[in-house]
Amino acid sequence: MAKQAEKKNLELPAELEQYYRDMLFIRHFEEKCNMAYRQGKAGGYMHVYIGMEALAVGWMHSIRKGHDYVITAYRDHAHALLLGTSPVALMAEIMGRKGGTAGGKGGSMHIYDPKNGMYGGWGIVGGHVPLGAGLAFASRYRGDDRVTLNFLGDGAANQGVVYETLNMAALYGLPCIFIIENNEFAMGTRLEYHASDPELWKRGLPFNIKCERIDGMDVLQMKKDAERIINYVRKEGKPYLVEIMTYRFSGHGAADNDRQLYRTKEEELENLKRDPIKRLEQVLIERNIANEEKLEAIDAEIQEIVDKIYEEADASPFPDVEEVYDNIYSDMTPEKGH
Amino acid sequence: MSLTLEMTYRDALQKSMLEEMDKNADVFLMGEDIGRYEGTFKVTKGLFPKYGHRRVIDTPITEAGFAGIATGAAMAGLRPIVEFMTMSFSILALDQIINHTAKIHYMTNGEVKCPIVFRGPGGAAKQLSAQHSHSMEGWYAHVPGLKVIAPSTPADIYGMLKTAVADDNPVILYENPGLYTIKGIVPDNPDYTVPFGKAQILREGKDLSLIGYSRMTHINLAAAELLAKDGIEAEVVDVRSLLPLDTETIYNSVKKTHRAVVVYEDWRSGGFGAEIAARIGEDCFDDLDAPVLRVGGLNVPMPYARVLELQCIPDENDVIAAVRKFK
Secondary structure (H helix, E strand, O other), X not given: OHHHHHHOOOOOHHHHHHHHHHHHHHHHHHHHXXXXXXXXXXXXXXXXXXXXXXXXXXXXXXXXXXXXXXEEOOOOXXXXXXXXXXXXXXXXXHOXXXXXXXXXOOOOOOOOEHHHOEEEXXXXXXXXXXXXXXHHHHHHHHOOOOOEEEEEXXXXXXXXXXXXXXXXXXXXXXXXXXXXXXXXXXXXXEHXXXXXXXXXXXXXXXXXXXXXXXXXXXXXXXHHHHHHHHHHHHHHOOOEEEEEEOOOOOOOOOOOOXXXXXXXXXXXXXXXXXXXXXXXXHHHHHOOOOOHHHHHHHHHHXXXXXXXXXXXXXXXXXXXXXXXXXXXXOOOOOOOOO | OOOEXXXXXXXXXXXXXXXXXXXXXXXXXXEOOOOOOOOOOOOXXXXXXXXXXXXXXXXXXXXXXXXXXXXXXXXOOOEEEEEOOOHHHHHHHHHHHHHHHHHHHHHOOOOOOOOOEEEEEOOOOOOOOOOOXXXXXXXXXXXXXXXXXXXXXXXXXXXXXXXXXXXXXXXXXXXXXXXXXXXXXXXXXXXXXXXXXXXXXXXXXXXXXXXXXXXXXXXXXXXXXXXXXXXXXXXXXXXXXXXXXXXXXXXXXXXXXXOEEEEEEEEOOOOHHHHHHXXXXXHOHHHOOOOOEXXXXXXXXXXXXXXXXXXXXXXXXHHHHHHHOOO
């Protein structure tokens, strides 16, 4: 089987199964987050990655984990999970617990795990994009071979500071990949209502940044493209911009209760046909790597893992109120009291 | 062997940055026209020829962009010193500094540090009018997660810049452009530092306390000199560091003199001096013989005509007029 795979330049079965498990894990983890939100166990703003799984899986399987830098906006659970962040700590953070990735100080939008290369988790649309270029700046300054994956949404692609950053990234030759996750909506505003030219990949052109548009619903193609682009950036030490076409099956955030305000049910059903998980299931079956029975077993296994993650996180304590002053600074505390 | 040098505030700052760059290869400078052009106020003169474009980086005129890139570099462990051509331009980078830089340590629960210095001239220079004359220190000192310093002497800027570069937290260094040419004695010691959170008494007195920072400390010294001729002994407290704030030194002075005037160039309403006055009122009420007074900049956008501009900025006569209100 392995020999045959090599011959046809196909992925190894174990590799395919891993992508499948990763995507399914994100899907079920995010569904659990939605449930936690509905039950009042999670609060604030929370944005899930349902429908977009192939994108993060393709990229995270192509970098050197813990070596390369990753930064993204507030739809950040998947990136952290794939980099190796403890899912219990992540769920605990979403539930505002002491054992969360940031001790309950960040929440869903602010997931950090620098040891695994995860630099957030940022809440201001487009605001983190220069920070990502700054991580890449550090690589260039030190002469190391780290690459930065700088994820942003289609809405962020319009922010002024993003243009400032693209200019400087090209000017200074920063090894930074700007990855526009185009899920067709900036919150509830459809692409053609917020972008004068909806072909967002062109935003690299004025800055002489190599750029292209890629399908993000096919994990196998995503992986190949990601690998190719990362190799280029690592070798050339130059920025790159990609627009990745995907679709957000869920609402903008957990508080987005009426998607029909900005899109029809028919449109959603049509797009469900592009479900990256279903698409990979077909490949697994076609290549005789799994049958329906095995897929169901994997699904049940992952569901159980996610259930346990949730239970463990839910059983963990809330922060002590005294911790409110901790870590504002590394070495001091501001004036205390109301 | 000479252990001190006489030099200007500007040269002390330049020397301090140069020595820190020599000590630590992770320290670099970033800003508009700071390299080939040597900086608008010539603070970075001589640094580009010495360190080149790798460590003295001319940026496009995009404050938010380079404030963010420098912040990201600091997250990765470098130690940037970012110059704003004037602190008024840092308004374009407020989202980066307040929403990002200042929040990193807390939002990561201490996992990511952000050792960065933002510095530049703040307050009125000379006839730069409404868009180039902002005092920004009070805005920044409002934000938990930032440290804010405003030294008034060459020795202090020399030592405090070094403390700022060594600090693992973001620091705003506020320089009043009127100070660049003043001279003073500076220790000739690359390891000299001045700690944050320590105010200093620059002139002792028993009758009242004049409390200020940056250039206003010199106005207070001048006012104290004039008051002395009338037999009034004013104590001059140079706050130096706004966040952290050394309330102990301020309170001890007020406990001794029982009267306080807080002097600041920023708009009188809501400026940082109002914070100092409020704290004295809250914590030293029993020691006070009179209400705490404030002398601040006029609450108007800075006008261009020199006669109008001078009207806006507090001087020693305004301070003395306030002191005369005490019975």
